[in-house]
Amino acid sequence: xxxxxxxxxxxxxxxxxxxxxxxxxxxxxxxxxxxxxxxxxxxxxxxxxxxxxxxxxxxxxxxxxxxxxxxxxxxxxxxxxxxxxxxxxxxxxxxxxxxxxxxxxxxxxxxxxxxxxxxxxxxxxxxxxxxxxxxxxxxxxxxxxxxxxxxxxxxxxxxxxxxxxxxxxxxxxxxxxxxxxxxxxxxxxxxxxxxxxxxxxxxxxxxxxxxxxxxxxx
Amino acid sequence: xxxxxxxxxxxxxxxxxxxxxxxxxxxxxxxxxxxxxxxxxxxxxxxxxxxxxxxxxxxxxxxxxxxxxxxxxxxxxxxxxxxxxxxxxxxxxxxxxxxxxxxxxxxxxxxxxxxxxxxxxxxxxxxxxxxxxxxxxxxxxxxxxxxxxxxxxxxxxxxxxxxxxxxxxxxxxxxxxxxxxxxxxxxxxxxxxxxxxxxxxxxxxxxxxxxxxxxxxxxxxxxxxxxxxxxxxxxxxxxxxxxxxxxxxxxxxxxxxxxxxxxxxxxxxxxxxxxxxxxxxxxxxxxxxxxxxxxxxxxxxxxxxxxxxxxxxxxxxxxxxxxxxxxxxxxxxxxxxxxxxxxxxxxxxxxxxxxxxxxxxxxxxxxxxxxxxxxxxxxxxxxxxxxxxxxxxxxxxxxxxxxxxxxxxxxxxxxxxxxxxxxxxxxxxxxxxxxxxxxxxxxxxxxxxxxxxxxxxxxxxxxxxxxxxxxxxxxxxxxxxxxxxxxxxxxxxxxxxxxxxxxxxxxxxxxxxxxxxxxxxxxxxxxxxxxxxxxxxxxxxxxxxxxxxxxxxxxxxxxxxxxxxxxxxxxxxxxxxxxxxxxxxxxxxxxxxxxxxxxxxxxxxxxxxxxxxxxxxxxxxx
Numbered sequence: 001x002x003x004x005x006x007x008x009x010x011x012x013x014x015x016x017x018x019x020x021x022x023x024x025x026x027x028x029x030x031x032x033x034x035x036x037x038x039x040x041x042x043x044x045x046x047x048x049x050x051x052x053x054x055x056x057x058x059x060x061x062x063x064x065x066x067x068x069x070x071x072x073x074x075x076x077x078x079x080x081x082x083x084x085x086x087x088x089x090x091x092x093x094x095x096x097x098x099x100x101x102x103x104x105x106x107x108x109x110x111x112x113x114x115x116x117x118x119x120x121x122x123x124x125x126x127x128x129x130x131x132x133x134x135x136x137x138x139x140x141x142x143x144x145x146x147x148x149x150x151x152x153x154x155x156x157x158x159x160x161x162x163x164x165x166x167x168x169x170x171x172x173x174x175x176x177x178x179x180x181x182x183x184x185x186x187x188x189x190x191x192x193x194x195x196x197x198x199x200x201x202x203x204x205x206x207x208x209x210x211x212x213x214x215x216x217x218x
Numbered sequence: 219x220x221x222x223x224x225x226x227x228x229x230x231x232x233x234x235x236x237x238x239x240x241x242x243x244x245x246x247x248x249x250x251x252x253x254x255x256x257x258x259x260x261x262x263x264x265x266x267x268x269x270x271x272x273x274x275x276x277x278x279x280x281x282x283x284x285x286x287x288x289x290x291x292x293x294x295x296x297x298x299x300x301x302x303x304x305x306x307x308x309x310x311x312x313x314x315x316x317x318x319x320x321x322x323x324x325x326x327x328x329x330x331x332x333x334x335x336x337x338x339x340x341x342x343x344x345x346x347x348x349x350x351x352x353x354x355x356x357x358x359x360x361x362x363x364x365x366x367x368x369x370x371x372x373x374x375x376x377x378x379x380x381x382x383x384x385x386x387x388x389x390x391x392x393x394x395x396x397x398x399x400x401x402x403x404x405x406x407x408x409x410x411x412x413x414x415x416x417x418x419x420x421x422x423x424x425x426x427x428x429x430x431x432x433x434x435x436x437x438x439x440x441x442x443x444x445x446x447x448x449x450x451x452x453x454x455x456x457x458x459x460x461x462x463x464x465x466x467x468x469x470x471x472x473x474x475x476x477x478x479x480x481x482x483x484x485x486x487x488x489x490x491x492x493x494x495x496x497x498x499x500x501x502x503x504x505x506x507x508x509x510x511x512x513x514x515x516x517x518x519x520x521x522x523x524x525x526x527x528x529x530x531x532x533x534x535x536x537x538x539x540x541x542x543x544x545x546x547x548x549x550x551x552x553x554x555x556x557x558x559x560x561x562x563x564x565x566x567x568x569x570x571x572x573x574x575x576x577x578x579x580x581x582x583x584x585x586x587x588x589x590x591x592x593x594x595x596x597x598x599x600x601x602x603x604x605x606x607x608x609x610x611x612x613x614x615x616x617x618x619x620x621x622x623x624x625x626x627x628x629x630x631x632x633x634x635x636x637x638x639x640x641x642x643x644x645x646x647x648x649x650x651x652x653x654x655x656x657x658x659x660x661x662x663x664x665x666x667x668x669x670x671x672x673x674x675x676x677x678x679x680x681x682x683x684x685x686x687x688x689x690x691x692x693x694x695x696x697x698x699x700x701x702x703x704x705x706x707x708x709x710x711x712x713x714x715x716x717x718x719x720x721x722x723x724x725x726x727x728x729x730x731x732x733x734x735x736x737x738x739x740x741x742x743x744x745x746x747x748x749x750x751x752x753x754x755x756x757x758x759x760x761x762x763x764x765x766x767x768x769x770x771x772x773x774x775x776x777x778x779x780x781x782x783x784x785x786x787x788x789x790x791x792x793x794x795x796x797x798x799x800x801x802x803x804x805x806x807x808x809x810x811x812x813x814x815x816x817x818x819x820x821x822x823x824x825x826x827x828x829x830x831x832x833x834x835x836x837x838x839x840x
Binding site for chain 1: 403445447449546603608610611612638639697757761762764765768769772815819
């Protein structure tokens with residue numbers, strides 16, 4: 001049970017005990033299992049970082065995230081409860097759903113940045129104020145998309161995709177720096193830019209697939 | 219099935235509700251062409267063969283007048299009485315009659331006239347059978363084979379499905395198992411099962427790709443293996459692409475050579491069988507020649523390896539394009555992989571091996587028999603689920619799930635390749651003043667228009683309080699469990715009124731139909747169900763007793779002698795009923811135990827709170 005204890009140790013100080021559904025005894029509000037009867041406990045409300053035992057910060061080490069996610073799933077995945085009671089199976093499923101939601105959000109820099117901003121009360125909606133206030137970003141993105149639509153060969157699309165991918169990396173670094181420096185406004189602006197860049201990369205891929213298909217048909 | 223169920227004990231005679239009282243849990247690969255059943259014990263796997271030593275059971279069912287025959291014997295009937303034989307039924311799993319309108323003419327089955335929105339039914343002799351019932355017959359034969367070989371009852375299974383199977387096909391598979399008297403421990407994707415068999419065998423780590431080309435389905439999955447965790451990163455495929463398509467191309471060529479354009483379903487079956495023989499022969503030889511005898515008119519045909527490859531190349535190219543798409547999705551270069559695993563009998567085709575090797579720039583792995591590897595992986599997972607293991611499978615949704623919105627557009631709620639189990643919710647609103655109901659149409663697929671996606675279910679949410687357009691907040695929740703099965707619910711909460719509907723999309727089979735099929739097809743269905751409820755009651759009673767015993771060990775000092783004696787007596791009463799077969803008595807005794815321990819539980823809570831207030835960590839009470 002080393003994994004379990006390291007997992008629990010990473011969560012914040014326990015609140016007043018609640019009741020274990022199985023043995024009716026006291027159990028920490030954040031505990032995964034009852035310390036007395038070992039029954040799995042329903043997920044407690046927590047942000048995605050805390051759920052995986054990580055500090056609330058944009059800087060997430062991918063290997064550490066995987067390690068914690070795998071360790072938690074080893075304990076809580078429904079496959080661990082296949083021969084248990086229906087109640088325990090249902091609880092493990094909601095625990096695993098919570099872990100997957102946390103993992104999916106924290107793994108992807110764009111989703112992580114958007115989520116962290118929302119935790120801090122800042123919205124990074126591309127339809128929102130950041131877009132309107134940022135004509136430079138709009139112009140930049142419009143030009144790139146025009147270039148993409150005009151690209152006539154998979155090689156030309158590749159060049160645009162490569163450039164966009166390098167901008168994605170720059171943008172991620174800028175977001176990390178903004179969060180590290182506590183500049184939420186800048187983090188929000190950069191996150192909106194990243195959203196556009198990621199979309200551009202996706203569109204480039206779709207465009208390339210289309211061009212490859214039509215070239216093959218010739 | 220002539221083999222009777224092996225009864226290892228009379229119900230109620232088992233002394234203790236232990237895991238051993240259950241039948242064995244096996245792994246089943248329910249394939250388009252062949253099916254395989256395997257068992258894992260202490261990590262050692264055994265593919266179960268018949269008396270003649272064959273491990274593959276052809277997924278072929280013959281419906282004789284008095285008897286249902288499955289496997290090799292059924293396949294032999296194909297030449298004499300093709301009208302009573304069904305093969306490749308997996309391709310119709312979860313399909314609605316309407317789905318097949320376009321292809322009905324090319325299928326070697328006689329379809330019953332489609333009922334509105336109903337599931338496909340096949341007319342076989344005097345019988346009308348759904349794909350679920352036919353698959354259940356195959357599963358029954360596999361269950362019987364395992365029971366005969368192992369001398370023990372088999373009542374639970376991990377069953378594999380193509381990763382690319384949609385929700386209705388998965389549900390149909392689960393229903394078929396229920397009909398066959400098997401509890402499904404887990405539906406596992408075929409490529410994932412194959413990776414499990416390989417990964418555990420070699421202890422490898424890193425990125426692996428599984429290329430699975432079976433008789434009727436193609437799957438490609440990308441997995442990461444790390445310290446016993448099998449994490450599916452991305453998956454893709456085509457649920458209607460496989461060796462059957464190769465056979466169709468060859469059969470069409472033969473029929474063309476005979477100058478036949480219009481042929482009956484039975485003749486198609488015979489032409490397909492000859493085509494398959496030719497194709498299998500050409501996997502090892504350069505030339506094939508043989509006779510096709512239709513309605514007493516034999517014709518000679520010849521095929522060489524190069525012509526076969528020209529016929530099948532378009533299908534193989536499609537699989538290669540799918541592989542490229544999945545790799546791009548996951549941003550993985552083909553050369554970054556630790557290995558490529560080949561699964562499915564169709565990967566024996568030399569052209570397939572050459573094209574896969576060319577794509578990845580290396581020779582693929584095929585050291586575990588590609589026909590058996592999926593069942594072996596399923597058996598390992600069955601053991602992991604029932605006995606326990608350090609391995610863990612983390613799977614994903616193969617296809618995006620969404621809702622129809624205005625203008626026939628799809629709003630995706632759960633994107634493809636999302637780890638499961640998953641629950642996602644989205645809010646929608648009304649578009650008319652005073653609108654009191656909302657139609658919800660659940661679809662699966664990657665396209666943007668509803669009519670290009672697969673329709674899974676339609677339902678209506680009623681009881682929305684009257685409001686102006688756009689004011690209602692209807693929250694639709696999609697939940698996908700670890701088997702990849704979807705539940706959709708919807709609720710309106712603005713005015714505190716909660717209207718809720720839950721839908722389990724399932725193609726054509728209602729719970730009532732399921733129940734009547736269970737009655738019709740297995741005589742002991744009721745006993746099976748009773749038995750399962752009894753086992754569940756015992757499992758829950760065991761949990762309750764264990765919980766109280768743990769509590770006694772931790773906080774027994776809170777009780778005086780008389781109280782302790784009462785609780786011990788209540789535990790003994792539960793234990794006594796558990797050794798009997800009276801489900802209600804078990805429930806009543808467990809309830810009594812709960813009642814009698816309530817004051818004890820309250821005292822324990824008080825102690826816990828006092829401990830917390832005193833700054834002492836509750837864990838120290840352990």
